[in-house]
Amino acid sequence: MTGGAGFIGSHLVDRLILEGARELVVVDNLFLGSLDNIAAARAKGAVLYREDVEFPSSLEYIFERHDIDVVFNCATKALNYSFMNPSNAFATNVTGVLNLLELQRKGLFSTLCHFSTSEVYGTAVYEPMDEAHPIHPTTTYAAGKAAADLAVESYVRMFGLDAFIVRPFNNYGPRQNDSGPLAGVIPITARRIMEGGEPEIHGDGLQSRDFIHVHDTVDAVMQCYDALPAGESVNISAENCITIGQLVEQVAQLMGYTGPIVRKEGRGSDVACHNATSARLKELVGFTPMSFDKGLAATLEWYRDTKGAKA
Ligand SMILES: NC(=O)c1ccc[n+]([C@@H]2O[C@H](COP(=O)([O-])OP(=O)(O)OC[C@H]3O[C@@H](n4cnc5c(N)ncnc54)[C@H](O)[C@@H]3O)[C@@H](O)[C@H]2O)c1
Secondary structure, eight states, X not given: OBTTTSHHHHHHHHHHHHTTOSOOEEEOXXXXXXXXXXXXXXXXXXXXXXXXXXXXXXXXXXXXXXXXXXXXXXXXXXXXXXXXXXXXXXXXXXXXXXXXXXXHHXXXXXXXXXXXXXXXXXXXXXXXXXXXXXXXXXXXXXXXXHHHHHHHHHHHHHHOOEEEEEEXXXXXXXXXXXXXXXXXXXXXXXXXXXXXXXXXXXXXXXXXXXXXXXXXXXXXXHHHHHHSOTTOEEEEOOOOEEEHHHHHHHHXXXXXXXXXXXXXXXXXXXXXXXXXXXXXXXXXXXXXXXXXXXXXXXXXXXXXXXXXXXX
C-alpha cells in the first residue's frame, strides 16, 4: 500500500489486516501521513517503509524484499498543496503510478488498485456525475491524477495488466488531517471550534461536494477488487451532495457553536459543484453507505475524544 499512513490508506490498512492479509507493506514518506495512524496496524505486523514513491530504486528495493500480490496506490500530496507547489503536486501523482506500473509490467506484483479522485472531473457539467462525465481538472493536483488514470488505462491496453481505478468523492471520518493549510474542511472546522476560534467559509459557501464516510469508501474498494474489470473506473460516492456553507453550519450546530461564521475569500480554481451518482458502484457491488448525519456526528465525536484535550 502506498500512502498507507494517510487518512484513507490507514483505514484500508486496518481493514486488510482484519480480512487476514498475509503480509502488509506500507510505503509512505510521511509527507502528511502519521505514525499514529498506523500504530495499531504495525503492532499487528504491518511493515512501514518511510520511502518516496517518486524514486524507482526505493520501490524496487522494497518489492524485491517482499512477495507482493496487490498494490493499493493511495500516495498523493493533498489538493491544497498544488496551490503552493503546483509542479510537484502534479509530479507526485504521475511519477508514483508510472513507477508502480513499470514494476507491475516487470512482474513484481499482480494487481493494482489505483486511487483517482472526483477532482479529475472539475465542476459538474451535468448532474449527477457518472463515470462518463468529461475530465476537466481545475488544479495541477487533479491534472496529475487525470494523467495517472490515463497511464493506468494505457498500460492495461498495452500490456494486459490487471489494474483498475477507484474514484472517491470527498471523504470524511477519523484521522483526516485537521491542521495547517492541507487540512480537510470538517476537521479544521471542528478544530477551530474546539480551540475557541471561529469557523470559516471560503467563497460564497455555495460550492458543493459529495461526502462519503471513509469506512464506506474502504468497504466499496474492498468489494470492487473482485468486481471491477481491468482498465475501468468507478465513482465511490454516497450520493450526499451538500454545500460547504451548509456543511460548516451543520458542524457548528452539532458542536454547540452559536458564534459567528467568518467569511474568507474563495479560491479561483475551486470546483463549484460535485454531485455524484453511485449507480455503477451499486450495480457492481452491494453498497449501502451510512447516513451523512450519523457519520458526521460520529466523526465529530472522534475529534472531540482524540483531539479535544489537546486543543
Ligand atoms: N480524502 C479525500 O477526500 C479523497 C477524495 C478522493 C480521492 N482521494 C484519493 O485517495 C487517496 C488517499 O487520500 P487521503 O485523503 O488518504 O490522503 P492523505 O494525504 O491523507 O494520504 C496520502 C499519503 O501519501 C503520502 N505521500 C505523499 N507523497 C508521497 C510520496 N511521494 N511517496 C510516498 N508517500 C507519499 C502522505 O504522507 C500520506 O500519508 C489519494 O490518492 C487521494 O487522491 C482522497
